[in-house]
Amino acid sequence: MPDTNFEPKIIGFFCNWCTYAGADLAGVSRLQYPPNIRVIRVMCSGTVSPHHVLRAFQKGADGVLIGGCHIGDCHYLRGNFMTIKRMRFLQDLLKFTGCEPGRLHLEWISAAEGPKFAETVRNFTEKIRKLGPSRLKLAVRAA
Amino acid sequence: MNKLREKVRNLLKEGKVAGYVGYMMRDSHPLPHFFTKERLEEVDQAIAAPDNARYPLDKLLQQVASRYPEETFAIQVRGCDERGLNELYKWGQLDPEKVVLVGVACNQAQADYCECPGPWTSVIDYGEKCQPVMKSRRVAQIEALGEEEAFKEWLGAFQKCIKCYGCRDVCPMCFCKECSLEHPELMSTGLVPPDTIFQLVRAIHMAGRCIDCGLCEENCPADIPLRVLYKKANEIVKDLFGYEMGVPESGPSPWKMLGEESTLETKPM
Ligand code: SF4
Ligand code: SF4
Ligand code: SF4
Ligand code: FES
Numbered sequence: 001m002p003d004t005n006f007e008p009k010i011i012g013f014f015c016n017w018c019t020y021a022g023a024d025l026a027g028v029s030r031l032q033y034p035p036n037i038r039v040i041r042v043m044c045s046g047t048v049s050p051h052h053v054l055r056a057f058q059k060g061a062d063g064v065l066i067g068g069c070h071i072g073d074c075h076y077l078r079g080n081f082m083t084i085k086r087m088r089f090l091q092d093l094l095k096f097t098g099c100e101p102g103r104l105h106l107e108w109i110s111a112a113e114g115p116k117f118a119e120t121v122r123n124f125t126e127k128i129r130k131l132g133p134s135r136l137k138l139a140v141r142a143a
Numbered sequence: 144m145n146k147l148r149e150k151v152r153n154l155l156k157e158g159k160v161a162g163y164v165g166y167m168m169r170d171s172h173p174l175p176h177f178f179t180k181e182r183l184e185e186v187d188q189a190i191a192a193p194d195n196a197r198y199p200l201d202k203l204l205q206q207v208a209s210r211y212p213e214e215t216f217a218i219q220v221r222g223c224d225e226r227g228l229n230e231l232y233k234w235g236q237l238d239p240e241k242v243v244l245v246g247v248a249c250n251q252a253q254a255d256y257c258e259c260p261g262p263w264t265s266v267i268d269y270g271e272k273c274q275p276v277m278k279s280r281r282v283a284q285i286e287a288l289g290e291e292e293a294f295k296e297w298l299g300a301f302q303k304c305i306k307c308y309g310c311r312d313v314c315p316m317c318f319c320k321e322c323s324l325e326h327p328e329l330m331s332t333g334l335v336p337p338d339t340i341f342q343l344v345r346a347i348h349m350a351g352r353c354i355d356c357g358l359c360e361e362n363c364p365a366d367i368p369l370r371v372l373y374k375k376a377n378e379i380v381k382d383l384f385g386y387e388m389g390v391p392e393s394g395p396s397p398w399k400m401l402g403e404e405s406t407l408e409t410k411p412m
Contacts (some may be wrong), residue, residue: 029248046401051329051348053402054340058331078401085384085397088407092379093346094339096285097372106409123412139298140339 008062008128012121013052015045017075017112018110019067025114033121037065045069045106046079050090053104060137061105063128065121066067070108099136104127105138148189150245155236156182156219160243161214164204166192175203191247191269192219194256198359199226201315210238222261223356226389230354233395237316248272257357258374261389281371282378292340297372298339303365306337310345310359310369316352323348332368342372349373351380351396354389383407 014020018039026033042048045068066087074080087106094101107120107130156179167188173196178185191197201336204218220228227243231237246264248375255324258279263272285293311317311324323329323344324337331338347397353373360370380386384397 010388040153051344053190054343054347056346060339073277080402081246081405083404084407084409087340088383089350089379090347091410093343093350093361093376093384095290096293096375096379097297097343098288098290098292099343100290102412107412108409122410127412130220135294136339143336143339 006129006132008036008125010063010065010121010125010128011043011056011061012037012039012065012130013042013048014039014065014067015069015074015080016041016043017139018069018073018108019045019117021077021086021111022113022117023107025111026118029114031118032116032124033118036125037121044076044079045073045083045116046076048083048086050086053087053090057134057142058100058140059104060134060140061103062107062131062134062137063124065124066108066118067120068106070110073110093105100134103131103134105116144190144269145244147191147247148186150268151178151189151217152183152186154243155183155186157314159215161211161274162207162209162246162391163189163217163219163244164200165217165219166190166196166198174198175200179206188288192221194250194253197356197358197361198316199313199356200224201231202230202313205231205236205315205318207253208241213237214243215243215338217245219245219265220249221247221249222259222263222290223257223354223389224315225264227263227356229389229391229411230316230352230396231318232391233378234318234352257355259355279371279374279378281368282375285371285375297342300365300367301339301342302336303367304336305334305365306341307364309362309364310367313358314349314353315356315358316349319348342367342369345369346372346376350376351384351386351388351398 039052056064067081068080091101151163157339163178166173174358175198203222232239245268246266248263248267248270254273258276260275386397387393
């Protein structure tokens with residue numbers, strides 16, 4: 001039976017220079033987005049290791065959203081080249097092991113894209129809500 | 144075997160190498176052995192490793208070479224061991240100028256068992272080339288399951304883990320001084336079985352670096368099909384970045400450099 005009280009727990013890793021500033025802009029523009037996201041600010045999306053993502057899932061996250069600068073706009077020039085390599089790889093590995101790759105999403109959001117930020121968080125939260133609690137979390141809880 | 148022994152004997156006698164990391168029969172077991180000029184007669188007992196003699200010689204060589212960085216050593220390699228050396232050169236763990244190969248080609252039964260795409264070496268001193276296996280049936284079996292079933296399979300396997308670290312300790316490609324599997328901020332401590340993500344973390348580290356020797360899986364007391372996981376990790380790296388592990392022409396590992404351009408697209412939500 002689907003859990004109607006289910007509130008997804010989402011961890012967001014946002015780079016300081018673009019997506020985090022985009023979140024700020026969404027805030028000051030009073031754009032609404034669901035409160036399910038817990039944000040971790042990082043200096044560059046390229047510092048987010050697959051370990052951090054897996055750790056978040058292990059600790060009960062239902063979704064992980066990574067936000068970085070658009071390709072070409074990274075403040076460390078090419079840090080986000082590594083971000084996308086890592087996340088694309090991890091999505092495929094999660095798929096192979098049946099760990100629901102759709103729960104990990106990467107989006108490039110600039111400091112000027114407040115509306116895109118709000119919309120991404122909204123859509124991702126709804127997607128995760130439909131998916132329900134993460135398979136990995138349920139397995140961890142059952143153990 | 145005579146050709147192999149002759150080569151080793153000459154290398155040692157002429158002082159081209161300071162030692163040879165190979166195999167010898169002892170108490171009817173084929174065991175790794177370090178041959179030197181001082182005990183040249185032992186070379187008469189040197190053997191090409193039979194199929195069931197599976198040791199991480201690349202790992203032993205790293206230990207010897209770090210102790211004697213100026214010296215050159217010879218080492219017996221199969222296809223996987225040579226892939227390992229190539230990868231270790233790229234990661235700066237060994238100097239290709241200081242390694243001499245004594246190559247052994249695996250037989251068909253071994254190649255089939257390993258599902259090995261390269262069961263021979265660039266120099267062959269023992270054995271003959273057989274048919275490589277280009278596609279892993281074991282990986283395909285998991286892919287055919289569907290995600291929910293695949294998760295059940297893996298979860299069942301991961302829950303058998305006794306966290307002995309045998310997979311890491313035997314692996315010729317695990318050379319880090321500090322291991323993420325033991326990092327208290329990344330992995331829960333004091334749990335058996337460990338975190339469900341334990342094997343996934345290791346798979347991340349092995350992606351594009353695992354030379355598919357299969358030693359981890361053979362070493363695992365819980366019979367976890369680790370090799371299947373790492374075969375797939377390598378496959379993903381090849382598909383996404385065009386990087387083939389163990390191949391010198393593939394250039395540096397995609398994890399070692401950012402790259403000059405980024406052509407990957409983010410996945411739609
Ligand atoms: S992986 Fe197996 S078949 Fe391939 S070279 Fe190594 S031992 Fe031989
Ligand atoms: S097969 Fe296992 S032991 Fe061999 S390189 Fe890969 S991870 Fe290491
Ligand atoms: S060898 Fe097997 S049981 Fe031991 S830590 Fe590795 S996966 Fe777990
Ligand atoms: S600084 Fe934003 S992705 Fe690198």
